[in-house]
Amino acid sequence: MSVAQHSSRITIPELVGRKGGEPIAVLTAYTAPVARLVDPHVDMILVGDSLGMVIYGMSSTLPVTLDMMIAHGRAVVNSSAHAAVTVDLPFGSYQASPAQAFASAGRVMAETGCDAVKLEGGTEMAETIAFLVARGIPVMGHVGLIPQSVHVLGGYKARGRDPKEAKKILEGAIAIAAAGAFGIVIEGTIDAVSREITAAVAVPTIGIGASAACDGQVLVIDDILGLSGDFKPKLARRYVDLGSQIAEAARTYAADVKAHRFPGPENVYGLSKTST
Ligand code: KIV
Secondary structure (H helix, E strand, O other): OOHHHHOOOOOHHHHHOOOOOOOEEEEEOOOHHHHHHHOOOOOEEEEOOOHHHHOOOOOOOOOOOHHHHHHHHHHHHHOOOOOEEEEEOOOOOOOOOHHHHHHHHHHHHHHHOOOEEEOOEOHHHHHHHHHHHHOOOOEEEEEEOOHHHHHHHOOOOOEOOOHHHHHHHHHHHHHHHHHOOOEEEEEOEOHHHHHHHHHHOOOOEEEEOOOOOOOEEEEOHHHHHOOOOOOOOOOOOOOOOHHHHHHHHHHHHHHHHHOOOOOOHHHOOOOOOOOO
């Protein structure tokens, strides 16, 4: 039986009810073993399209496909039982029209069993969000530094320093909240703008490189585990250095193989059928 079959997950309305209350803890996860480990501790698991860069070594999130999101989303849903699971809609799968977004989001919801989808954009996505929500799909918005628009933005620098841009981000957040988004990720946006958005909208804001004033926080799992190598984004905190531990385990294993220390007697099969 998969974990999901006896699940009692945090629901989307429960998360909405946390606005201004206990901060909402969100982590990304992309695989079954990591989902299993983080699930009891967080309120939401985000299967982010950051998986393109984190898991597949892509240079941006743009090449990520709907099929990739569905495969990873299903693995995470099947391996979790407590946290709500939100799956990103990838670049090109929703921007063309509300109907295209519904076709993509419908596949993600039906084929993964997730609780919600997330998409990027402000005012220009409000109509699409209203269309999806009216048809039964909970949507989380994402404003500020929106990585799928990296080529328009010109890089991954923090947004909102220019007052005109700050106003646009704020107006976008208000528009998608009014359209029915149940929550909004604010990424890479100066503290003052994130605070203003959090005060202006009635749904929880989830910050990443945003503000301690947000209603919750999200980080990319590899960044907190020390699996991002020399890439140490200012917005993250490294809680453990698994990268060094994995490298050391690999080094010791290889040395053991070369010195005939592995396998040991306990690792080889004998005649007895009781040995596994
Ligand atoms: O793709 C992702 O992991 C995200 C988070 C960084 C918010 O969108």
